[in-house]
Amino acid sequence: MTTDVSGTSPVTFPRPPAEPLRYAAFTHDPAGGNPAGIVLDASALDDAAMLTIAAEVGYSETVFVTDHDEASRRFRVRYFSPLAEVAFCGHATVALAVALAERLGPGEIVLDTPAGEIPVATRVDGAGAVLATLTSVPTRSRPALSTESDAVLTALGWAPGDLDPALPPHVAFGGNDHLVLAAASRARLADLDYDFEGLAEVMRRHGWTTVHLVWRESPERFHARDPFPVGGVVEDPATGAAAAAFGGYLRTLGLVTPPATVVIRQGEDMGRPSVLRIDVDPQDARTRVTGQAVPITV
Structure with a gap:
């Protein structure tokens, strides 16, 4: 879909109660x-x-x-x-x-x-x-406590062996806090059926916005899913804030050689495929997140 954005004429924004x-x-x-x-x-x-x-x-x-x-x-x-x-x-x-x-x-x-x-x-x-x-604002990332990650694994119905040991659980920040858990396989990531209220309670207790579940296809390509029960939503098809935090996670753990560009595929298991590109710079703790957007006609 293309849009003509060449004009720069003044814009009068609609006054409430305008249709969003x-x-x-x-x-x-x-x-x-x-x-x-x-x-x-x-x-x-x-x-x-x-x-x-x-x-x-x-x-x-x-x-x-x-x-x-x-x-x-x-x-x-x-x-x-x-x-x-x-x-x-x-x-x-x-x-x-x-x-x-x-x-x-x-x-x-x-x-x-x-x-x-x-x-x-x-x-x-x-x-x-x-x-x-x-x-993003400056990112940061710290190892998750076992009590934090274990509670989430229980709510997800995952076992410790379902995680990738090369990508340890962390709490990462890029404007909000997100728990990052890396699945050991694409099949484990695809099979998401969790305790909605149980996970929401754990997330509210720790102040997490989403749980950022990832699987590493290659050093420059990841797949992600983001349960968001604290927002009343089972899952987010694309989560830019979590992608920003994930850039800080990769930088903290030295999992990329910055400056690096990483592509995150998300939403595919929901039937709403999304592509997020993040850029990680060695001299800057902030993550750059790039994407497209198009109007929805309702």
Whole structure:
């Protein structure tokens, strides 16, 4: 799908209660990727109204622009799942950046999020598609305690032998905390049938946004799945925030030789294939996450 984003005429954002936009992120196909709701002008909405809209939209995240300065291309945003506010959401950030580029023209924008400042670069590729590259807040990663990982394995119905010993469990941060667990096989990753309430309770106890389950196909290619029960969603088809945190995980463990580009395939087992590209730099603790987004017609 191509979009003409050459114009840079001033944009008047819709006033609430406007119908939220809907975009699929990390895909070129509206039937793939991770859907996100977008409210371009939420300046008149309070917390309860934003949570209500996010629940009505029903996607894993809806992003709300609560203030903006078009001249400086700076936007204050908040993110809500159907159940709660989260500090940062990568796929909704990519979706919003693409929607803004379609209205304001490609270029740099800055998002002020509850997690911190997130620069996003947008550009049009040779096929006419809009790409967005977000730069995360500084990442970090630490070994998971056995009590942390064991509780999650129980909720997943996995055994310790289902894990790849070369990729140890970690709690990684890229705006939110995510528990990273690496499956020993693609078949183990594909077979996901977990205790929804049990996993949600463990995640709430530790303040984790998702459990980032990965399988390493090669040093530059991973497959991922992200249970998100704390947001009221069984699974995320593409998780930009977890991808940012995973960049910090790879960097901390020395599993890539930066500067490195790693491709993450996600959503395939859900029928919503997604592609996330992360760039890891040796001189910068931040991860750059790149993806496409397209409008969803409802």
